[in-house]
Amino acid sequence: MLTIAGRTFRNRLVLGTGKYRDFATMKACYEAAAVDMVTLAVRRFDLAAKGDANILAWIPAGLALLPNTAGCATREEALRVARLAREALETPWVKLEVIADPVSLYPDGEETLRAAEILVREGFVVLPYVNADPVLARKLCEAGCAAVMPLGSAIGSGLGIQNPQVLARVRDVVAGFGLPLIVDAGVGTASDAAVAMELGADGVLLNTAVAEAGDPVRMAGAMDLAVRAGRLAFEAGRMPRRLYASPSSPEAGVVGRS
Numbered sequence: 001m002l003t004i005a006g007r008t009f010r011n012r013l014v015l016g017t018g019k020y021r022d023f024a025t026m027k028a029c030y031e032a033a034a035v036d037m038v039t040l041a042v043r044r045f046d047l048a049a050k051g052d053a054n055i056l057a058w059i060p061a062g063l064a065l066l067p068n069t070a071g072c073a074t075r076e077e078a079l080r081v082a083r084l085a086r087e088a089l090e091t092p093w094v095k096l097e098v099i100a101d102p103v104s105l106y107p108d109g110e111e112t113l114r115a116a117e118i119l120v121r122e123g124f125v126v127l128p129y130v131n132a133d134p135v136l137a138r139k140l141c142e143a144g145c146a147a148v149m150p151l152g153s154a155i156g157s158g159l160g161i162q163n164p165q166v167l168a169r170v171r172d173v174v175a176g177f178g179l180p181l182i183v184d185a186g187v188g189t190a191s192d193a194a195v196a197m198e199l200g201a202d203g204v205l206l207n208t209a210v211a212e213a214g215d216p217v218r219m220a221g222a223m224d225l226a227v228r229a230g231r232l233a234f235e236a237g238r239m240p241r242r243l244y245a246s247p248s249s250p251e252a253g254v255v256g257r258s
Contacts (some may be wrong), residue, residue, distance in 0.1 A: 002180060002202055002203045003180070004125070004127070004146050004147050005093075005125045005127055005146040005147075005224055007064070007173055009036040009037055009064070009249075010034075010036055010211075011033070011035050011036045011037075011205075011224065011227075012197070012202065012204065012227050012228075012231060013033055013035055013068065013193070013203065013204055013205075013223055013224055013227045013251065014037045014039060014182070014203060014204070014205040014206075014208060015029060015030060015033060015035050015037065015038050015039075015205075015206065015207060015220070015223075016038065016040075016041075016205070016206070016207025016208075016211075017038060017039065017040050017041060017045070017055060017059075017207070018041060018070075018207055018208075018211065019207065019208055019211035019212060020211045020216065021211075021216075023052070023055060023057075023058035024058070024063070025216055025217070026055075026058060027058045027059070027060065027209075028216075028217045029062060029211075029216050029217055029219075029220035030059070030063065030220070031060065031211055032207075032217045032218070032220040032221040032224070033210075033220040033221060033223055033224040034224055035063065035224075036063060036064060037063060037064040037065075037066055038059060038063055038064075038065065038066065039066040039067070039068050039095050039205065039207075040059075040065055040066065040067050040068065040255055041054070041068055041070040041071065042067045042068065042069070042070075042081050042084065042085045042088070042089075043069075043070065043071040043072070043081055047088050047089075047235050059142055060192065064074040064093075065089055065091055066093050066094070066095050066127065067082070067085035067086075067089055067093065067094055067095070067212075068094065068096075068097055068129075069081045069082055069085075069094065069095070069096055069097045069098070070096035070099075071097075071099075071258040072097060072099065073098065073099055073100070073102075073108075073110040074098065074111065075098060075099075075112075075114050075115040075118075078096060078097065078098045078111075078112075078115045079115055079118060079119065079146070082094045082096065082115075082124060083122075083243060087136070092123055092124045092125050093125040093127070094119065094123070094124050094125070094126060094127070094128065095127045095128075095129060095149065095184075095205075096112060096115055096119065096126050096129065097112075097129045098111040098112045098115060098155070104154055105154060105156070106131060106151075106154070107130050107131060107151075107153045107244075108131055108209075109130055109131060109133060109136045109213075111132055112128050112129070112140075113128075113136065113139055113140060113143065116128050116140055116144075116145055117143045117144075118145050119244065120143055120144035120145065125146045126144070126145045126146060127145065127146055127147045127149055127182070128140050128145055128147075128148060128149060129149045129151070129184050129185070130149065130150055130151070130256050131150065131151060132146065132150040132151065132152075132166045132167050132170050133150070133166075133170070134161050134170050134172075134173045137170045137173045137174055138173050141174060141176075141177040141179055142177075145179070146179065147174075147179055147180045147181065147182055147195070147202075148170065148174045148179065148180075148181055148182075149182045149183070149184040149205065150167060150170050150181065150183065150184070150187060151183075151184055151185035151186055152183050152184075152186035152187060152192065153185065153186030154185065154186060155185035155186065156185070156208045156255070157186055157188070157209075157237045158186070158187070158188025158189070158192075158208065158209060159186055159188065160186060160187065160188055160189075160191075160192035160195065161183070161186065161192060161195045161196055161199070162186065164195070164199055165215055167183070167196075167199055168199050168200065171199065171200045171201065175200075179200035180203060181200070181201050181202050181203075182201065182202060182203040182204065182205055183196040183201045183204050183205070184204075184205040184206075185205075185206075187204060187206040187209050187223075188209050189209060189219075189222075189223040190219070190223055190225070190226035191226065192209070193206065193209075193223050193226040193227050193230060194226040194227070194230035194233070195230065196230065197226075197227055197229075197230025197231045197233070197234055198230045198233050198234050198238070199234070200234055201230075204223075209223065210223060217254050218253075230252055
């Protein structure tokens, strides 16, 4: 179970809405992964569209919507989009994104923090997308964010978890505030999602890895299983890493050895 701001989700995997070949494929992926929450780029869809042309018609009833401020380059833009999303979708939840660099698509930590402080004061449930930075994570927690969402690697890169040691440190900081950490961006395949969860992440948000897969629906199912397996492995506790070999069978009482 994943709990954010007092709301509990059965599935620790969150999927996005972009890059799918069509809305029908997108919906089938949600069903294959059995997700409880999806994130929606408010600036990139016409929420006033009618019938099947409206993406909301393809999101299964009961799924939680997490509007995001993708495409915003400044604090002011992100604030405006978050406020519009709250009115249009009737939810105070927002995945806060302020992108500083149009090439790397890395988030602007300073602008994200300032925007988060304002949105929290306005009653939003803020989930900020940021670089894996323990100091910034602490400041966001202190500002009242409901979770922290550090990237595993550049968004859409599929490079997987490039900074496991730093990500583990961010996890420790966020856990100290009793808040969840959700790895967001960079996951390319199921093993990447499992690694994120084995590091102690409370959840994984991804999109391109499913939408651009050869078979998106099967990949969605694989991601669901990977997130579950990774969490189980984290809770079970991995064996210690050793510099030297250690026999897997007991040495005492070996037949023929005096």
